Amino acid sequence: MESIGTLPTVETAKKLGLLPEEYDRIQEILGRKPNFTELSIFSVMWSEHCSYKNSIVWLKTLPKDSPRMLAKAGEENAGLVDLGDGLGCAFKIESHNHPSALEPYQGAATGVGGINRDIFTMGARPIAQLNSLRFGNIDLAKTKWLVKGVVKGIGDYGNAFGIPTVGGEVQFDDCYNVNPLVNAFSAGILKVGTQASAISYGVGNPVFIVGSATGKDGIGGASFASEDITAKSSEKLPAVQVGDPFQEKLLLEASLEIIEAGCVIGIQDMGAAGIICSTSEMSAKGEHGMIIDLSKVPTRQPNMQPFEILLSESQERMLIVVEKGREHEAKRIFDKWDLNCEQIGTVTDTKRLEFYQDGVLVADVPADDLVLGGGAPVYHREYKEPAYFQEFKKFKLDSVADLPKEELPKALNYMMNHPNIASKKWVAQQYDSSIGRANRNTNAPSDAAVVKVHGSQKSIVITVDCNSRYVNADPEEGTAMAVAEAARNIVCSGGVPVAITNCLNFGNPYVPEVYWQFVGAIKGMKKSCEAFETPVTGGNVSFYNQSSDEGPVFPTPTIGMLGILEDPANKMTLDFKKEGDAIYLVGESVNDIASSEYVYSYKGIKATPAPHFDLATEQKVHKAISALITDKLIESAHDVSDGGLLVTLAESSFPRGLGFNVTSDAAIRQDAFWFGEAQSRVVVSVDAAKKAAFEAALQTQGVQFSALGNVQGTDMVADGAVLSSVAAAYQSFDTALETALMK
Incomplete structure (x- = not known):
């Protein structure tokens, strides 16, 4: 077992974002002290961004069932809903807030790339994108820089990737001066029964990494997204990923082709936390393990350390488990698209992840203990009504002329x-809003985006909505209104609302007043989703949108809603x-x-x-x-x-x-x-x-x-x-x- 120098201490764990009690728990799980690579693994997998440790107890209360649901909420790369006539729609929204605050162009661009990978790893071809953007005071030079960088990043990546951006929202308020919010939504279409799963099983099945080479960009990105923005955050610029939309286009085509070939056991996008996230989540879901040789991972820089390879969030990469004996098919498909396709390991029945580099065992950890729903910590945070809430209620209409x-x-x-x-x-x-010839709003504007499903009479009707002023004033009612407005926009466009995804943007969950806002938002979402029969298919929690100088952003639970328009005459x-x-x-x-x-x-x-x-x-x-x-x-x-x-x-x-x-x-x-x-x-x-x-x-x-x-x-x-x-x-x-x- 690797132990470079002295084994890390609780102080090292704290620097990596772990709590002292979490460090103790890691030692219990391993039956020994972790080495630095193992501690780094736990630090990213137990970060809020990956584990939802501060939010899952409330997320579980949301409605998730519907006859249309084709995938269990939150258990796949994206939500999947039955559109009827043998068609399904994969859709999801996610944040890329912290990276965009530091490097708006790449932060926003890689947010677009990441959300589209979530769609096509389901086996769905993306057909439309939306985004929800929040910025600070528009008169500030920094705000103007952020707006221009974010919009250009979204445009350059989405346009080059070839998926239309068909709508969205932009809001300005002083509360976002330090922490802009960049939420990206994507939707794609597949034939029901052809979807892929983020799972690993079958002893001896080969494990491949495909797509781009692995570099040092994005290392620690998940941990970075799980802490407040401070004056020193700019020192963590390497935590911001760098995207390549042309590489992603190749990866899209190769991924859909290999899924269609039928030799894929499981496939997962390498987004937050990179290789360690994909290997652990797929293994835990399939109740298997993996032996991985990090020496075989294609890298962009020489002499990368094990933790760097494992935690890198370099873009345009996938982990694929292939049926044993069909390795040549995988190779042939990715060679055709001129992409890396390297076998880096095999599936085992140990339920453990064993990582080697140059023949040395550098980490040995149980897969299940790393992930949400397994051994990752779950917290019931304290919450308290903030003083401003009752003050806002004292407003009298007749006090204003x-x-x-x-x-x-x-x-x-x-x-x-x-x-x-x-x-x-x-x-x-x-x-580019018209590429793909599917946008039905180009010359006929509607309250929501209406996108034709080629080969069908149907259209999907999609929108992103949240008025954060309302949510700040009353988190429960304001979030209920966000769901209602999304549904209203779809109805006014001629569609029928069927399901939502959410991107929950809040401040620091350890602040009781912030967590009270989060709890209220979940309660409001629950009652509205139940009323409109729009279950939650999954989504993203983004805490720590807060700074020591400015405090937290307004609670901003962005609702991405999917509707169906059966008859084009009803648009x-x-x-x-x-x-x-x-x-x-x-x-x-x-x-x-x-x-x-x-x-x-x-x-x-x-x-x-x-x-x-x-x-x-x-x-x-x-x-x-x-x-x-x-x-x-x-x-x-x-x-x-x-x-x-x-x-x-x-x-x-x-x-x-x-x-x-x-x-x-x-x-x-x-x-x-x-x-x-x-x-x-x-x-x-x-x-x-x-x-x-x-x-x-x-x-x-x-x-x-x-x-x-x-x-x-x-x-x-x-x-x-x-x-x-x-x-x-x-x-x-x-x-x-x-x-x-x-x-």
Whole structure:
């Protein structure tokens, strides 16, 4: 057994991110003191990023069952859902926050690469990507640098890899000044029954590493992602991986080909923690072991140490267990694609991982004790309601003077130019959204991305949603709203919500107030997912988005939701279609401006509760909108979300340059009516000839609605006053983000 110099101590363990009690537990497991390589193995596999040790007790409470589920939640590289007609959709969202905070270009690029590998290791061909991005104050030079680097990294990698980026979200807030959030989503399609699994079994079966050579980039990346960002974090730049999208494209084709060949026992992406993660998770799942010769791993640098090879997170690599006797098939396929394909070990029945280098045993560890669900530690963390929560609840609407009608044009102009509301065209135009000829939103915008499944009438409908202001104000209700908004976006696009994946971005879990936010978010997600029958297929927890100077980011549980559009004729868009169509609000207007962009930014009042939300009402609205679309009673549908009703109306006006003439409700305050963000509301337009049938349908379903006015002219008219021309409003809305970034 290797023991280079003195065996490491508890102090070494602490430097590697392990707790003293965890070091003691490692000695119990091994029956001896670990050497440095073994201690390094435990440090990454027991990090929060790999083990979910601080979150799993709550993650287990989420709903995970559905007749559509084709893979157990969290047990494969990605979630897998039955679309019907013999087709399945693999989809997942993951974070790459810490790397992006230090090196935004490579941090974001490798986030895209990693999430796509999770999809094609399932045997699915990726067809669409989304992303959810959070940055700090847009006036800061650092924020501008981060935005430009992240967007270029996503665009360069995704465009070169050849998968369209079809949507996403971008939000700015001071709480993200130090810790930006970069969450990447991918979805792919396969034939049911052809999926691959991340498993290893069969004594004597060969173990191959395929794809790129292993270098020193990304070493300790999982541990780095499991600690706060500090002033010294830049010293850990080697923990940031470097990506190669062209190599990934080759790896995609080779991986799908070898899976189709039927000689693969198991396959897993080498993402966080590299070789040690893949060998341990696959072995533990299959209740087998492996003998691995690290000397046979293709490397990019000479004389790499065992721990460096094991922990490297070099990109574009896979671990594959092949059926014995079919090694030549694997070699032939990867040779065809000009990729490394080296046998580095064999499967054993010992349930242990034995790693050798140059004939020397450098580590001998039990696979099961390394992984989630096995021997990895599980903690019940203390949580405590933060003081601000009750303070936010003390907000009184009448403490804010209502918006004078004459100030409405000024307020609208402010809102439409705010970076959280303004067009994200500057971002979107750097992404290829049309490659693959599947994006059905290119000339017909919908609330969610609609992507055709080639060879079928079906489309998948996908979205990423989270308003972190709401979640900060009330974690449980705010997260329930995030799930509801995702479902609402899919429904307004003509789809049926079927499942979610999540990316849970929070601060340090050892801070009781932060952990309280996490617990509340899980509770809110659970009740909303149960209401909409959208089980959780898996996802990612990203803790430690916190700095000593700025504190934690807003709790940001990003929801990635999958829906199905069976009939292409039912695709619904958000744009007003023609003059004379009636405009209605489906849902209820309420006197509420809490946590709206209006009160938070325009009025500068930060301490308010979450917006009005009722889950039962939300369900009724979804059912009603779906029926209206199916019965062809509406021309457009656009949910009321960031910015409120007036912003929603403007966004529906922009695509065709059609104006509107609408009237407010005298019983509702002006600011609440136009800019409040109460949930469960949708703006629809209706052909004049169908108004009676439309109203009768909603009355039958017992859903509240109100007539707002009509599609008319080229001006935005409210209560008889012209607020702006559509053209002028669109010009500033379309260029505001770019203008702010280039100042």
